Amino acid sequence: xxxxxxxxxxxxxxxxxxxxxxxxxxxxxxxxxxxxxxxxxxxxxxxxxxxxxxxxxxxxxxxxxxxxxxxxxxxxxxxxxxxxxxxxxxxxxxxxxxxxxxxxxxxxxxxxxxxxxxxxxxxxxxxxxxxxxxxxxxxxxxxxxxxxxxxxxxxxxxxxxxxxxxxxxxxxxxxxxxx
Amino acid sequence: xxxxxxxxxxxxxxxxxxxxxxxxxxxxxxxxxxxxxxxxxxxxxxxxxxxxxxxxxxxxxxxxxxxxxxxxxxxxxxxxxxxxxxxxxxxxxxxxxxxxxxxxxxxxxxxxxxxxxxxxxxxxxxxxxxxxxxxxxxxxxxxxxxxxxxxxxxxxxxxxxxxxxxxxxxxxxxxxxxxxxxxxxxxxxxxxxxxxxxxxxxxxxxxxxxxxxxxxx
Numbered sequence: 001x002x003x004x005x006x007x008x009x010x011x012x013x014x015x016x017x018x019x020x021x022x023x024x025x026x027x028x029x030x031x032x033x034x035x036x037x038x039x040x041x042x043x044x045x046x047x048x049x050x051x052x053x054x055x056x057x058x059x060x061x062x063x064x065x066x067x068x069x070x071x072x073x074x075x076x077x078x079x080x081x082x083x084x085x086x087x088x089x090x091x092x093x094x095x096x097x098x099x100x101x102x103x104x105x106x107x108x109x110x111x112x113x114x115x116x117x118x119x120x121x122x123x124x125x126x127x128x129x130x131x132x133x134x135x136x137x138x139x140x141x142x143x144x145x146x147x148x149x150x151x152x153x154x155x156x157x158x159x160x161x162x163x164x165x166x167x168x169x170x171x172x173x174x175x176x177x178x179x
Numbered sequence: 180x181x182x183x184x185x186x187x188x189x190x191x192x193x194x195x196x197x198x199x200x201x202x203x204x205x206x207x208x209x210x211x212x213x214x215x216x217x218x219x220x221x222x223x224x225x226x227x228x229x230x231x232x233x234x235x236x237x238x239x240x241x242x243x244x245x246x247x248x249x250x251x252x253x254x255x256x257x258x259x260x261x262x263x264x265x266x267x268x269x270x271x272x273x274x275x276x277x278x279x280x281x282x283x284x285x286x287x288x289x290x291x292x293x294x295x296x297x298x299x300x301x302x303x304x305x306x307x308x309x310x311x312x313x314x315x316x317x318x319x320x321x322x323x324x325x326x327x328x329x330x331x332x333x334x335x336x337x338x339x340x341x342x343x344x345x346x347x348x349x350x351x352x353x354x355x356x357x358x359x360x361x362x363x364x365x366x367x368x369x370x371x372x373x374x375x376x377x378x379x380x381x382x383x384x385x386x387x388x389x390x391x392x393x394x395x396x
Contacts, residue, residue: 031199042252049242049251056239064262070333071257071340071352073200073319082255 030076037079044086051093058100058132061093104132111157114141118155136163188388191372192316197340201256203377206342208315209388210307213369213395215362218289222394226289229296230280238272246299249378257340257352267301267353287362287369290394300373300387301353303342307368309360311344315372317352318343330357342372369395 055061074082107130114121118141125140138160143149149156191206198204218226241247242261250266265273271292275281281296283289291302320339327334331350335341340352350356352374362369371391375384 034200038256041255045252045255046243046248049248053240053243064260066263067260069258069260069264070336071254071259071354072336072338073197073340074256074258078258079256082258086255 034074034076034079037076037083040083041079041086044083044090048086048090048093051090051097055093055097055100057134058097058104061096064089100132104130107131111139114139114157118157119153122155137161188373188385189314191314192318194316194318197317197319201253201377203379204253204317204374205384206315206317206372206374207384207388208370208372209392210310210368210370211392211395212367213287213362214366215285215287215364218283218286222286222289222293223283225293226281226283229293230275232296233272233275235276238269238276241269241272244299246379246383249376250299252378253376254353259353267295268299271295286395290391291371293394294387294391297390298383298387300375300379300383302371302373302387302391303350303356304362304369304371304391305349305356305360306362306366307370308366309347309349310370311346313345315342315344315349315370317341317374320348324348330359331355342374371395 052061107126110121110124111126111131114124114126121141122143123141125138128135128137128139139157140160141155141157144154144156148154188207188209191208193201193204193206242251247266247268250268251261254261254264254266261269271281281292284292287304291304294300294302317340320335320337320341322337324335324341325337328348331348331354333351333354335348335351341348342350342352342356347360348357349360371388373384373387375381
């Protein structure tokens with residue numbers, strides 16, 4: 001992540017010929033331009049796939065809108081549109097990943113401060129998801145020994161035990177299952 | 180794999196204009212004697228075992244693997260968005276996650292699915308009696324084929340990429356085949372074909388077809 005590509009400008013033939021895709025297929029210049037665009041599309045697709053995998057634990061990337069399309073040979077202009085749209089999606093994805101990474105970094109910094117000086121962050125809560133970690137746990141500043149701790153200023157940071165059990169827990173859950 | 184398969188995949192035709200644009204695009208096909216019936220327990224067990232191979236994380240990372248990546252890039256190059264219309268291997272993986280496992284359908288469909296999951300290369304099956312003697316291939320739809328195809332339930336424009344023989348369009352590339360050409364209980368010979376793109380090694384394609392033929396044999 002983080003690298004950027006320079007996409008060579010593609011020479012578009014002057015208007016005048018038919019706009020159809022396949023009347024000019026034999027023209028070597030345009031064919032070379034299309035080949036170049038297809039190469040760029042492949043690279044962008046690869047980068048977008050990497051961005052998708054990176055972004056997944058951060059909440060994923062937005063899905064593109066569904067558009068009905070049929071498989072066909074694309075003309076030069078259509079290939080450029082695909083390339084430009086992919087480049088735009090990649091830019092947005094990287095910006096989103098960077099933004100979420102910054103948010104996670106900030107939360108981590110706050111957590112460190114909470115651990116150092118819990119008294120200054122009373123009842124603050126940071127979930128593991130906000131830190132980019134798997135699981136449902138929540139770091140929270142709570143008073144030691146309840147009310148006494150609140151009065152005495154005894155604060156501590158606790159990590160909750162994680163995701164709730166699907167079937168509940170203990171004897172009550174067992175009763176519910178057997179009932 | 181058995182040694183009794185006297186089969187060598189035939190190379191389907193690719194229209195010149197298509198081959199010039201996509202030199203790596205190819206179609207291979209073979210014909211086997213088989214019909215549609217219930218899958219034997221061994222196939223059902225194999226599907227179940229393959230189901231265990233998929234986890235959410237592996238499906239997410241799938242698109243970074245070479246073969247799915249090649250198909251995804253090709254989809255983009257032919258105007259399909261693989262995030263909207265999934266490539267076959269991702270489609271199978273998502274179905275697996277949604278249903279909690281690969282569901283057996285019939286022997287032909289299950290054999291194609293196993294080949295897809297094992298190799299990442301899609302295999303389609305159709306009734307071989309519907310295939311012209313000239314064989315299958317990839318071409319663009321012609322002006323005469325413009326219009327709504329009742330059989331495929333799609334609008335075909337000239338230039339649309341289709342899987343066809345000399346006489347008939349059997350389906351759009353990477354889409355469902357004409358229902359009338361599918362394998363039925365009365366089918367005696369099944370034509371299996373696979374479409375590979377640039378970046379998909381030939382050995383994967385052969386493996387997919389042989390695996391499928393072997394399971395049907």
